[in-house]
Amino acid sequence: RSAFEGDARFSGRYVHMFNWSGKLLGVMELDRDIRSIAVNERGTTLFAASLVDSKIYAYHISELHR
Secondary structure: OOOOOHHHHHOEEEEEEEOOOOOEEEEEEEEEEEEEEEEOOOOOEEEEEEOOOOOEEEEEHHHHOO
16 A cells, blocks of 8 residues: 555555465456455455445456456
């Protein structure tokens, strides 16, 4: 976060996915800047909080990771 100024320090569009060994599996680009994320227990849905409008958005991970 220290590389960015202003609100850009607290949000982003990219989610980097790693396996438990630390290997990068892929990078997902969302359609808006988000400030925090969570994944459901099955690992199928990503929930993202928007910094711009304070809404929570849900994304199907299979549609994001191609």
